[in-house]
Amino acid sequence: MPELPEVEVVRKDLERDVLGKKIKEVDVRLPRIIRRHKQKKEFTTPLIGRKITKIDRRGKYILLWLDSGDVLVMHLGMSGRVERSTGRKALEKHTHAVIKFQVGGELRFVDMRQFGELFVTAGDQLSGVRELQHIAIDPLEDSFTWQHFSEILASRRMKLKALLMDQKFISGLGNIYSDEILWAAGLRYDRASDSLSAQEVRRLYRAMQEVLQEGVRHRGVTLDDETYKDLYGKTGEMQDHLKVYGREGEPCRRCRSPIERARWSNRSTYFCPQCQV
DNA sequence: GTTTAACCCTGCACGC
DNA sequence: TGCGTGCAGGGTTAAA
Numbered sequence: 376m377p378e379l380p381e382v383e384v385v386r387k388d389l390e391r392d393v394l395g396k397k398i399k400e401v402d403v404r405l406p407r408i409i410r411r412h413k414q415k416k417e418f419t420t421p422l423i424g425r426k427i428t429k430i431d432r433r434g435k436y437i438l439l440w441l442d443s444g445d446v447l448v449m450h451l452g453m454s455g456r457v458e459r460s461t462g463r464k465a466l467e468k469h470t471h472a473v474i475k476f477q478v479g480g481e482l483r484f485v486d487m488r489q490f491g492e493l494f495v496t497a498g499d500q501l502s503g504v505r506e507l508q509h510i511a512i513d514p515l516e517d518s519f520t521w522q523h524f525s526e527i528l529a530s531r532r533m534k535l536k537a538l539l540m541d542q543k544f545i546s547g548l549g550n551i552y553s554d555e556i557l558w559a560a561g562l563r564y565d566r567a568s569d570s571l572s573a574q575e576v577r578r579l580y581r582a583m584q585e586v587l588q589e590g591v592r593h594r595g596v597t598l599d600d601e602t603y604k605d606l607y608g609k610t611g612e613m614q615d616h617l618k619v620y621g622r623e624g625e626p627c628r629r630c631r632s633p634i635e636r637a638r639w640s641n642r643s644t645y646f647c648p649q650c651q652v
Numbered sequence: 653g654t655t656t657a658a659c660c661c662t663g664c665a666c667g668c
Numbered sequence: 669t670g671c672g673t674g675c676a677g678g679g680t681t682a683a684a
Contacts, residue, residue: 453677488661
């Protein structure tokens with residue numbers, strides 16, 4: 376399930392591997408994957424013959440800047456993957472787009488559930504893209520201070536988890552990492568965001584930094600459905616370090632109480648009823 | 653302002 | 669064996 380750490384791992388891999396490469400050919404196999412373009416050409420023409428000059432991330436979006444000033448934007452949705460290939464290997468099932476380079480193989484966009492998306496836009500119009508406009512501050516950015524975080528929490532009266540997952544307030548967190556962060560901070564998912572003491576805010580802030588960095592260090596979470604793998608098809612290792620997600624009924628690693636699962640907003644939330652308050 | 657549910661999609665596990 | 673159902677979930681949107 377690609378969230379901030381998984382997307383960051385992919386971004387780093389791309390930076391190391393495809394920076395400076397020139398695009399020779401683009402093959403869109405499933406039009407749905409470029410759904411905001413009316414025609415394939417609108418997507419492929421700006422890419423062909425262009426060099427990749429920079430690779431950024433905004434929340435869960437990956438931005439590949441081109442030497443023309445255009446940007447190729449990728450969102451992995453919930454099962455999207457970018458795969459590096461020499462081009463000799465047969466296309467895997469659910470390969471929806473292939474970007475071939477002049478030299479050095481190709482990138483394949485594989486996405487079983489088709490929630491992922493690719494599009495191209497002019498760099499100076501990036502801020503006009505609806506989904507990117509509201510992307511809030513990245514929790515791993517230096518400017519994301521605990522004071523700033525404290526203001527965000529106090530400005531609303533939402534359930535903590537809903538606020539953590541809302542990309543308008545903080546970008547990059549999804550269902551897995553928000554559960555892990557809340558457990559690490561010892562806070563319940565349904566606490567009102569404006570009810571936290573200064574100490575609790577700092578604890579939550581620290582937990583967020585630590586859990587996300589740990590996620591990147593362990594190269595992301597790959598669950599049984601294998602929806603996430605890195606550029607080279609390797610699974611992550613963070614799933615072995617999860618404290619609550621997917622552990623319903625198993626003992627809490629802090630206090631041994633059984634982990635509970637709540638159904639909330641059509642998603643599962645895992646938490647320890649004893650040590651998260 | 654906040655919460656909830658539905659939608660998009662495929663594969664898989666389950667019960668009958 | 670095979671069919672129907674529910675679940676997984678990121679993000680948006682509409683309705684409550």
